[in-house]
Amino acid sequence: MNLLELKDLTIHYFTDEGVVKAVNGLTLSVGAGETVGLVGETGAGKTTTALGIMNLVPDPPGKIVSGEILYQGEDLAKKNQMEMRDIRGRQISMIFQDPMTALNPVLTVGDQIAEVIRLHEELSRADAYIKAAKMLEMVGIPSERLGEYPHQFSGGMKQRVVIAIALACSPKLLIADEPTTALDVTIQAQVLKMMNDLKQNLGTSMILITHDLGVVAETCDKVAIMYAGEIVESGSLEDIFLHTAHPYTKGLFESIPSLKKDTKRLKPIKGLMPDPRSLPEGCSFSPRCPYVKEKCALEDPQVTEIAEGHFVKCPYWRDVHLNREEL
Amino acid sequence: MANENVLLQVNNLKKYFKTAKEQLHAVDDITFSLERGKTLGVVGESGCGKSTLGRTILNLLPATSGEVIFDGVHVENANKKQMSHLRQEMQIIFQDPFSSLDPRLSVSEIIMEPLEIYHIYPTRQERQKRVEELMDTVGLARRLANSYPHELDGGRRQRIGVARALALNPKFIVCDEPVSALDVSIQAQILNLMQDLQEQHGLAYMFITHDLSVVKHISDDILVMYLGKMVEKCQAKELFRNHLHPYTSALLSAIPVPEIGAAKDRILLQGEISSPINPKPGCRFANRCAYVCETCLQKEPEMREVVPGHFVACHRGEERKKERKDIYEF
Numbered sequence: 001m002n003l004l005e006l007k008d009l010t011i012h013y014f015t016d017e018g019v020v021k022a023v024n025g026l027t028l029s030v031g032a033g034e035t036v037g038l039v040g041e042t043g044a045g046k047t048t049t050a051l052g053i054m055n056l057v058p059d060p061p062g063k064i065v066s067g068e069i070l071y072q073g074e075d076l077a078k079k080n081q082m083e084m085r086d087i088r089g090r091q092i093s094m095i096f097q098d099p100m101t102a103l104n105p106v107l108t109v110g111d112q113i114a115e116v117i118r119l120h121e122e123l124s125r126a127d128a129y130i131k132a133a134k135m136l137e138m139v140g141i142p143s144e145r146l147g148e149y150p151h152q153f154s155g156g157m158k159q160r161v162v163i164a165i166a167l168a169c170s171p172k173l174l175i176a177d178e179p180t181t182a183l184d185v186t187i188q189a190q191v192l193k194m195m196n197d198l199k200q201n202l203g204t205s206m207i208l209i210t211h212d213l214g215v216v217a218e219t220c221d222k223v224a225i226m227y228a229g230e231i232v233e234s235g236s237l238e239d240i241f242l243h244t245a246h247p248y249t250k251g252l253f254e255s256i257p258s259l260k261k262d263t264k265r266l267k268p269i270k271g272l273m274p275d276p277r278s279l280p281e282g283c284s285f286s287p288r289c290p291y292v293k294e295k296c297a298l299e300d301p302q303v304t305e306i307a308e309g310h311f312v313k314c315p316y317w318r319d320v321h322l323n324r325e326e327l
Numbered sequence: 328m329a330n331e332n333v334l335l336q337v338n339n340l341k342k343y344f345k346t347a348k349e350q351l352h353a354v355d356d357i358t359f360s361l362e363r364g365k366t367l368g369v370v371g372e373s374g375c376g377k378s379t380l381g382r383t384i385l386n387l388l389p390a391t392s393g394e395v396i397f398d399g400v401h402v403e404n405a406n407k408k409q410m411s412h413l414r415q416e417m418q419i420i421f422q423d424p425f426s427s428l429d430p431r432l433s434v435s436e437i438i439m440e441p442l443e444i445y446h447i448y449p450t451r452q453e454r455q456k457r458v459e460e461l462m463d464t465v466g467l468a469r470r471l472a473n474s475y476p477h478e479l480d481g482g483r484r485q486r487i488g489v490a491r492a493l494a495l496n497p498k499f500i501v502c503d504e505p506v507s508a509l510d511v512s513i514q515a516q517i518l519n520l521m522q523d524l525q526e527q528h529g530l531a532y533m534f535i536t537h538d539l540s541v542v543k544h545i546s547d548d549i550l551v552m553y554l555g556k557m558v559e560k561c562q563a564k565e566l567f568r569n570h571l572h573p574y575t576s577a578l579l580s581a582i583p584v585p586e587i588g589a590a591k592d593r594i595l596l597q598g599e600i601s602s603p604i605n606p607k608p609g610c611r612f613a614n615r616c617a618y619v620c621e622t623c624l625q626k627e628p629e630m631r632e633v634v635p636g637h638f639v640a641c642h643r644g645e646e647r648k649k650e651r652k653d654i655y656e657f
Binding site: 042155156185193212237238258263 | 564586593
């Protein structure tokens with residue numbers, strides 16, 4: 001059994017200006033010890049998906065409209081907030097994008113790590129601090145700094161503290177929402193390496209939300225590409241990187257300047273992300289798609305399994321495959 | 328300075344900020360030249376002084392010492408009249424398209440503002456026509472002329488920033504992380520636009536970024552900065568093939584490459600960037616460098632031309648050129 005299974009998850013925000021369709025019928029599974037990369041651009045619904053799993057979608061205006069979030073067979077969408085509190089931090093933890101705002105500025109980092117431990121484990125205050133010190137050492141910060149405040153740490157260090165908090169109660173699943181986007185490349189390299197090491201030692205499963213395909217190539221086992229609240233392509237790392245089948249995925253790869261090849265001009269995806277309040281009819285990528293056919297604007301394409309474990313939401317994936325050499 | 332083609336010459340430029348007791352060396356001794364129609368990429372991590380460098384060149388911040396010569400005119404001690412003329416020729420595109428546009432002006436008013444200040448077109452109709460031209464050039468639909476910035480997405484806002492910078496037909500634009508806040512598909516659109524404009528108008532760019540794949544794509548020359556100092560400067564291709572400074576090597580090896588099995592023997596830098604306030608003598612990178620030796624701690628390395636056209640500020644530059652051990656090949 002998979003650790004986490006999202007089945008047909010739909011999350012909408014009901015605002016005065018209309019219904020924002022953030023996540024539309026999303027299906028995704030995460031196995032034990034697996035790292036799944038959730039890739040997409042701003043507004044694709046990545047963060048809403050993560051908040052949905054944690055049952056943290058702000059309500060109102062947000063609502064899980066339909067679908068199931070099966071964690072070890074139990075539907076998290078049906079749990080109340082009291083039950084969720086036991087799960088958050090203990091079973092499923094989350095790392096937020098911006099370490100500068102994720103920490104409480106008026107508490108020492110020691111207090112903040114110990115807080116999670118004391119909430120979930122029956123430890124004395126002193127023991128919780130001993131464990132907090134261990135966590136801090138584990139993420140590569142000397143434990144003498146336990147009594148310091150967030151502003152005394154640099155960005156990379158703060159993100160390490162956030163990771164220490166997230167891992168303090170050894171959760172089974174870690175959701176990392178753009179954990180290295182706010183960091184410099186050399187610091188990003190340090191943090192990614194640390195996360196990979198920790199993941200292997202602790203056997204934690206991870207959902208890594210990112211827009212950086214480079215980070216995905218380095219850390220993930222499986223990849224799901226999101227566009228306008230849907231997963232348009234998913235599969236193993238090899239499926240996505242070597243046998244790209246969806247026009248949007250191909251467009252993403254072509255938009256990144258290559259470090260190896262010299263290209264005069266990039267081939268961007270034309271147009272803009274659709275407004276989630278009025279998504280296009282049929283396939284939501286059709287207005288921007290270079291392979292678009294008449295049928296695309298009329299009916300929403302089915303998800304097909306084109307190879308074992310490789311799912312694509314486009315009936316014309318063969319055309320994309322043919323042009324693969326251009327990449 | 329015999330070369331007619333040189334548009335911008337920067338000599339030993341320094342910018343120090345005063346803190347309570349000490350001096351913060353934000354830009355320390357930068358020298359380079361930029362030819363007409365070319366692009367210089369400036370790369371470095373946050374806090375290395377790349378934005379301050381851009382602003383000091385434009386005299387938006389007064390230089391502490393050094394020279395900036397733009398088209399034969401000294402920018403650093405230009406008077407008000409000269410400066411007002413220079414402002415037409417030197418423009419800037421800011422990083423954040425969300426905070427660099429006046430929220431109370433419409434798109435056409437934002438683009439028209441520089442035209443009004445410089446009275447280039449006598450009548451409102453002519454100005455309006457120029458604004459429409461500019462909107463076409465940068466690919467903004469004319470129907471957006473009366474929209475306000477908050478109604479637009481990041482990519483469109485950045486196009487407004489580009490149109491505003493182009494309004495006075497400048498020769499030189501400082502692009503301060505113009506695509507960092509944008510999604511990759513939009514980023515590619517803006518990069519293409521900037522390249523097209525460069526070809527059509529013969530613009531020179533100083534392209535400040537921390538994204539090495541972007542800088543490789545767009546630059547002719549690249550300057551790598553670390554803690555206010557320039558550590559390496561050469562042609563873009565040369566930098567990716569034959570980087571000699573240990574910091575450049577570490578920076579290049581840290582980039583996650585979107586390819587399977589690209590994971591490589593990464594040079595993981597220990598520690599973090601040290602403080603630019605009253606820096607210690609010696610090489611500023613010494614505390615994180617794997618090649619550190621006695622000399623590095625005592626003497627500050629000078630920029631030296633190790634290979635023709637390739638400058639490195641490292642005591643062990645020649646040695647590294649011979650050994651080429653940890654050089655990561657792209």
